[in-house]
Amino acid sequence: MVNPVVFESMRRLAHDLRRIREKRRRSLQAVHNETKIALELLQHFERTALYDHERYNPVYLRSFARTYASALGIDPAQVLEALELAQEGLYRNQLAVQYLGEAPLPEEGGTMPEEITAITPERPAEVEEEASRTSETPALPLSVGPGGLERLERRSQWRIGVVIVLLLAVVIGFLWWWLRPLPAPEPLPLPSPAVVPVDTGRAVLVPETTAAVASALRWVLGDTIIASVIAAFDKVDPIRIRVDNDLRRPYWIEQGDTLQLSFTQRIILEEQLNDIQLLLDGHPYPTDRRDLQGRLVITREGLQAYLDSLAR
Template sequence: MRRLAHDLRRIREKQKRSLQEIHNETKIALELLQHFERTALYDHERYNPVYLRSFARTYASAIGIDPAAVLDAVELAFEGRYRNQLAVRFLGEEPLPEPEPETAPAEASTPEAAPERKPPQESETPLPLVTTPGGLERLERPARWKARVVGVIVVVMAAAGIWYLLRPAPAPPPEPLPVDTATVPAAATDTTPSVETPPVQVPVLGDTITATVIAAFDKVDPIRVRIDRDLRRPYWIEQGDSMQFRFTERIILENQLDDIQLRLDGHPYPTDRRDAEGRIVITREQLQAYLDSLARGVQ
């Protein structure tokens, strides 16, 4: 289903039709169109075969391709036999090879048991740091770090529990002494000078601003980014990973914006601030004004 959705999105982009235009023509919600281009609605709460066929027919007509061809591709996806038939027909790509059938293992020719083989040990490789055009940095992190973090937390909690059980009992509080009210002097007037509240520190942006895009909710496949006057480029981010982009005056983010979290120079930035085309456009002046409002407690 994801391959089918991926091919349909690329066909739409080749036809130079935006999701906003599809929304205006079909009155289908933008969020539902974005979800369809990620998973073909296979994991959506509205999913059922009848609804999906009707949705695919409407989508095909809106982007200007044969609805019958799209419905045939949907049937193949239901059966698990969709390779890239739509990309072959409408994008001119080569067909993907069919998977080879599994063959039954041959019977042993001799009754002697085969010698046991030790499983190969996986070699640990250092985490690669990849640098791409436009000031992009990406750190590949293996999933095993999560297990290590959980192990460290368990050890710390166990040590804290042992310390709590073995700690010495606290000494009883001292008994209060009787006070003769007749000899207690009157309380002196508090002459401590009041401390003035320091002024609010407003973050000041440097010459280069770092934008960190985190694939927090799903795989980003892909997001399109334009940095300053550079061309718009696609980037793919696995769920849980992040990418960094450095810009001086402006950055524009498009596609799958509901699946990401965004930080600018370490400060969280809301992803629902979008223009009429559904893009996130951030300039240096807009970001400085936003940080000023955060420093003063203005929403």
């Protein structure tokens, strides 16, 4: 609710500030250009010091008055002191006494000069057009910034907040995608085993080579061939093996263990052949391909021929 005493005091302060500006030959347009305050607010300030304005706020008003005083070249501290008096209904004409050389009004019973009641703020030609534009859109509340007073742009601040939230969401999504654990690669299918009968009636598991894979691969033996003798079915006690031109030697292998030997041209295995599985360079080799003496004689040429037969 408007206090009539305060309202009169604020109008007297605004009237004195306008006359100080006119005496210093500063137009409202010049003040607007320097302070960036809307012309509509400047005009209303010089009528009632914004006391009856819908955007009136004591905090904003102090910043407004300080900026306005700086634009006129007068002491902002004195203007703020006068504003405090006006807000208490105690301002007489202190600024007019100091800057216009007028006599002070009496403390009690002073009334507004007649010219104040009929104040018509100046509207030079260059201001008319701007005032008509600004009057169509109500000015926003004022806030204090590094360059003086600026109008608050609530919608802009709200939009900036939304943009910041969206950017944070995009950044978090990108980081999650970048740091997410990659799925383990699917294991390659293993060849299905096929059962190959041997003389002993036991079954030896040999990986099945499909026709398509076998036709595309031809095993090439290296200079040295690795023979892996596996005691798959029972303890080997012992097996006798001759490597190339070396002597025939006995070997004892516990069930489940593997004996590895290397040869270049030939290897001969004797005794307990039914209890083993044999791998040559990692390729299963049947143990039933024996000679008339029951030995397993494997030569480089014979092994190559056997591997080539699998590729056909």
